[in-house]
Amino acid sequence: xxxxxxxxxxxxxxxxxxxxxxxxxxxxxxxxxxxxxxxxxxxxxxxxxxxxxxxxxxxxxxxxxxxxxxxxxxxxxxxxxxxxxxxxxxxxxxxxxxxxxxxxxxxxxxxxxxxxxxxxxxxxxxxxxxxxxxxxxxxxxxxxxxxxxxxxxxxxxxxxxxxxxxxxxxxxxxxxxxxxxxxxxxxxxxxxxxxxxxxxxxxxxxxxxxxxxxxxxxxxxxxxxxxxxxxxxxxxxxxxxxxxxxxxxxxxxxxxxxxxxxxxxxxxxxxxxxxxxxxxxxxxxxxxxxxxxxxxxxxxxxxxxxxxxxxxxxxxxxxxxxxxxxxxxxxxxxxxxxxxxxxxxxxxxxxxxxxxxxxxxxxxxxxxxxxxxxxxxxxxxxxxxxxxxxxxxxxxxxxxxxxxxxxxxxxxxxxxxxxxxxxxxxxxxxxxxxxxxxxxxxxxxxxxxxxxxxxxxxxxxxxxxxxxxxxxxxxxxxxxxxxxxxxxxxxxxxxxxxxxxxxxxxxxxxxxxxxxxxxxxxxxxxxxxxxxxxxxxxxxxxxxxxxxxxxxxxxxxxxxxxxxxxxxxxxxxxxxxxxxxxxxxxxxxxxxxxxxxxxxxxxxxxxxxxx
Amino acid sequence: xxxxxxxxxxxxxxxxxxxxxxxxxxxxxxxxxxxxxxxxxxxxxxxxxxxxxxxxxxxxxxxxxxxxxxxxxxxxxxxxxxxxxxxxxxxxxxxxxxxxxxxxxxxxxxxxxxxxxxxxxxxxxxxxxxxxxxxxxxxxxxxxxxxxxxxxxxxxxxxxxxxxxxxxxxxxxxxxxxxxxxxxxxxxxxxxxxxxxxxxxxxxxxxxxxxxxxxxxxxxxxxxxxxxxxxxxxxxxxxxxxxxxxxxxxxxxxxxxxxxxxxxxxxxxxxxxxxxxxxxxxxxxxxxxxxxxxxxxxxxxxxxxxxxxxxxxxxxxxxxxxxxxxxxxxxxxxxxxxxxxxxxxxxxxxxxxxxxxxxxxxxxxxx
Numbered sequence: 001x002x003x004x005x006x007x008x009x010x011x012x013x014x015x016x017x018x019x020x021x022x023x024x025x026x027x028x029x030x031x032x033x034x035x036x037x038x039x040x041x042x043x044x045x046x047x048x049x050x051x052x053x054x055x056x057x058x059x060x061x062x063x064x065x066x067x068x069x070x071x072x073x074x075x076x077x078x079x080x081x082x083x084x085x086x087x088x089x090x091x092x093x094x095x096x097x098x099x100x101x102x103x104x105x106x107x108x109x110x111x112x113x114x115x116x117x118x119x120x121x122x123x124x125x126x127x128x129x130x131x132x133x134x135x136x137x138x139x140x141x142x143x144x145x146x147x148x149x150x151x152x153x154x155x156x157x158x159x160x161x162x163x164x165x166x167x168x169x170x171x172x173x174x175x176x177x178x179x180x181x182x183x184x185x186x187x188x189x190x191x192x193x194x195x196x197x198x199x200x201x202x203x204x205x206x207x208x209x210x211x212x213x214x215x216x217x218x219x220x221x222x223x224x225x226x227x228x229x230x231x232x233x234x235x236x237x238x239x240x241x242x243x244x245x246x247x248x249x250x251x252x253x254x255x256x257x258x259x260x261x262x263x264x265x266x267x268x269x270x271x272x273x274x275x276x277x278x279x280x281x282x283x284x285x286x287x288x289x290x291x292x293x294x295x296x297x298x299x300x301x302x303x304x305x306x307x308x309x310x311x312x313x314x315x316x317x318x319x320x321x322x323x324x325x326x327x328x329x330x331x332x333x334x335x336x337x338x339x340x341x342x343x344x345x346x347x348x349x350x351x352x353x354x355x356x357x358x359x360x361x362x363x364x365x366x367x368x369x370x371x372x373x374x375x376x377x378x379x380x381x382x383x384x385x386x387x388x389x390x391x392x393x394x395x396x397x398x399x400x401x402x403x404x405x406x407x408x409x410x411x412x413x414x415x416x417x418x419x420x421x422x423x424x425x426x427x428x429x430x431x432x433x434x435x436x437x438x439x440x441x442x443x444x445x446x447x448x449x450x451x452x453x454x455x456x457x458x459x460x461x462x463x464x465x466x467x468x469x470x471x472x473x474x475x476x477x478x479x480x481x482x483x484x485x486x487x488x489x490x491x492x493x494x495x496x497x498x499x500x501x502x503x504x505x506x507x508x509x510x511x512x513x514x515x516x517x518x519x520x521x522x523x524x525x526x527x528x529x530x531x532x533x534x535x536x537x538x539x540x541x542x543x544x545x546x547x548x549x550x551x552x553x554x555x556x557x558x559x560x561x562x563x564x565x566x567x568x569x570x571x572x573x574x575x576x577x578x579x580x581x582x583x584x585x586x587x588x589x590x591x592x593x594x595x596x597x598x599x600x601x602x603x604x605x606x607x608x609x610x611x
Numbered sequence: 612x613x614x615x616x617x618x619x620x621x622x623x624x625x626x627x628x629x630x631x632x633x634x635x636x637x638x639x640x641x642x643x644x645x646x647x648x649x650x651x652x653x654x655x656x657x658x659x660x661x662x663x664x665x666x667x668x669x670x671x672x673x674x675x676x677x678x679x680x681x682x683x684x685x686x687x688x689x690x691x692x693x694x695x696x697x698x699x700x701x702x703x704x705x706x707x708x709x710x711x712x713x714x715x716x717x718x719x720x721x722x723x724x725x726x727x728x729x730x731x732x733x734x735x736x737x738x739x740x741x742x743x744x745x746x747x748x749x750x751x752x753x754x755x756x757x758x759x760x761x762x763x764x765x766x767x768x769x770x771x772x773x774x775x776x777x778x779x780x781x782x783x784x785x786x787x788x789x790x791x792x793x794x795x796x797x798x799x800x801x802x803x804x805x806x807x808x809x810x811x812x813x814x815x816x817x818x819x820x821x822x823x824x825x826x827x828x829x830x831x832x833x834x835x836x837x838x839x840x841x842x843x844x845x846x847x848x849x850x851x852x853x854x855x856x857x858x859x860x861x862x863x864x865x866x867x868x869x870x871x872x873x874x875x876x877x878x879x880x881x882x883x884x885x886x887x888x889x890x891x892x893x894x895x896x897x898x899x900x901x902x903x904x905x906x907x908x909x910x911x912x913x914x915x916x917x918x919x920x921x922x923x924x925x926x927x928x929x930x931x932x933x934x935x936x937x938x939x940x941x942x943x944x945x946x947x948x949x950x951x952x953x954x955x956x957x958x959x960x961x962x963x964x965x966x967x968x969x970x971x972x973x974x975x976x977x978x
Contacts, residue, residue, distance in 0.1 A: 013907075013912070014907055016788060021903050024896070024900065024903070025896070031937070034937045038846050038847040039846060039885040040851060043847050046844050046848045049844050050847075050848035050881075232832035
């Protein structure tokens, strides 16, 4: 620093500063002119507008996208519902108006008054909801007497309508009014109180496609609050339509088969990962959530021991039981512990240390190779395979087959199941892994837990030659005009850790489960349809604790869960199914027939589609 | 070493002026926050008083340091402010859809307000060092361009379009003031007219839409368009003498959005009418001319350009805020100096005024 300007330089700045001052004065003159125009020239008119406060914003809700099945059968649409609202400012005298209204729509005055109190603190020009979804009769009465009811407005609002009561309720999910926590969370910036948002299932996950975009109008209203002039309109943009991968007819079939039991049925196309059926029983009525249910209804839903609100196909975690033997077989063959010809003797039990581990068949299976072990589900054979492999090898194969972690299906709250390792147990309980526990794990008992969907992805991979596809529920998203926004593509999530040779052996075993007269899944044999599968019977109470208790004597909730996983046809499979029936006792008797019917219905689909 | 001449040369007029504007601001804010239904936010009013005190401290601080030492310190000041900006982008608190707040215990500040001052000081340093009567050429303008564009991008990212725009306008005003060489000016204008449409074609549909709405709020009749109508109604309904203190109905019924920050001028115009609005605009005009006069009287180029920059900041905020409330400008979040609620805005404006005072009272002190 220290360098100061010569007089000539200062003059240069001074000249420029004078120009700046002139510009500033000019800018302020523009502001002044505008102020004069607004306050003096237009003042009178704008004062009038301000005194009536008559320019208002009304929002128009977009219509929510509809939901279809894979064949374009409509599953969910919207129906018109009429809501009554009151604008306090226009409804004077409020008490009389409310009284008249209460008489017309046959609702006690006190109920309406309660709603008014609820809306207290809201500006008097904002409509307060009095009654939702009045019937058509009440609507007619109100519309006729409208002149008598100042400040009462009827809004037509589209309401979600689930066409097939209780069908695919867990998959589709439901809409419900947004609650204050969700409003505050900032996740729904466009929502306001009273809006409906997807809370569960497809309705929640695909909310961004379905919801559309809110529009609105700027209107001028008269003293009665009635619209005199629409100043500006922004059209609401309807939501996009969603096509699911499920087959509605097959879905209803599955639900009918599950009607009297608790359980789940999931099926997919093994070549694409498209989910064809996802049924969970018991189900619930989605429309009840839209219409608003009482506290009592809600309590009974969530306290029901059969857990109707849980989607058992993806949230239910069960011991995979004998269906896990598929994995033990793959691991044994891959690790060279056994080969296609290895035979073992099954006397009906296996002695490990000083404990006896029983085979499900008391009499034993005699001489057993891998095919017989799979088709007759011999526990003793797999005890020995498991013991030779050790728990960590088993866990490695199970995880590579997709167990122990969520499949990544695009639905919320998918459970991951559990595959134990020695380190896991030590960490979790502080107790070292016991050799005997490996035997339980090898037949899918003990700590093993899997969801029906996980077992389905495994079965599909087996069926298609070893590729694990991500289970998909969204087939496509289309605009209202039918333009495709999103078309799903199959996604590989992994490969089964098995060679072609291993897969061929295991698949042969599963084929025998159904086709061998002694196979545990013989019941699902149908002439003309080539099904392969595996049964499972998941004990709820350990057999070792109650060795002499016959299954028939067990109370219902201690009875074993029944599994059946299957695919068909055995060559070029088109469908894979996983069925779980809670406390169904035997996979062969409770689950296999359900799978059989699903497969039959699907493979004969040309009949119903053609008709 | 207290110099008696500080008292003698202290710019008492400037102090009086801003105290008067500040007082009117508090009165208006009182109306804006108390008559709003359904929730009067009286606490805001007391918070604002505290902010005024903080602003005063900032002012005292900035006029008591010799502005000439800022010449030396400007790179450090600039660097610290940029770091703060980067910090809020990553760690800042997310309020109302933007990341612009830095939380320091009980107070939250916006580094984007402070960077305006840092840019003014840095540009003043550069321009005063290289000033010449022929004006600045393109290559000479590269440094000022970089000094401005870095914080600009960081602020746009927050996103805070209003502040980013004000920053560019301040920098632009300072650059035009020190003169751009004729050929370079032509060059800049040509490049802008050519690349403007090109950039437009590169933008995505929704981005175009956003810019169009920004220019013409009527395209968004439910958001910006509605606000502008309500603001115009509020201002116009004040007519010549206004509705009177606390009698504004547009504000009271919360028809006005952000009535205590961005749209405070509408509250003022509704309650005090044409007479009151002209008076407050007049006070602002006097303040700005006063600032330019300080530049006029200052005898070193750094001080002159610094004073021009500080005044430009006040000018642009007044012009944009008032213009926006009256529907002359796109709706952007720019506060009205001394009047809008908002701590960082008050503090940064007071620091600016402090700079002006510092330049003003040292005009005779040659050391």
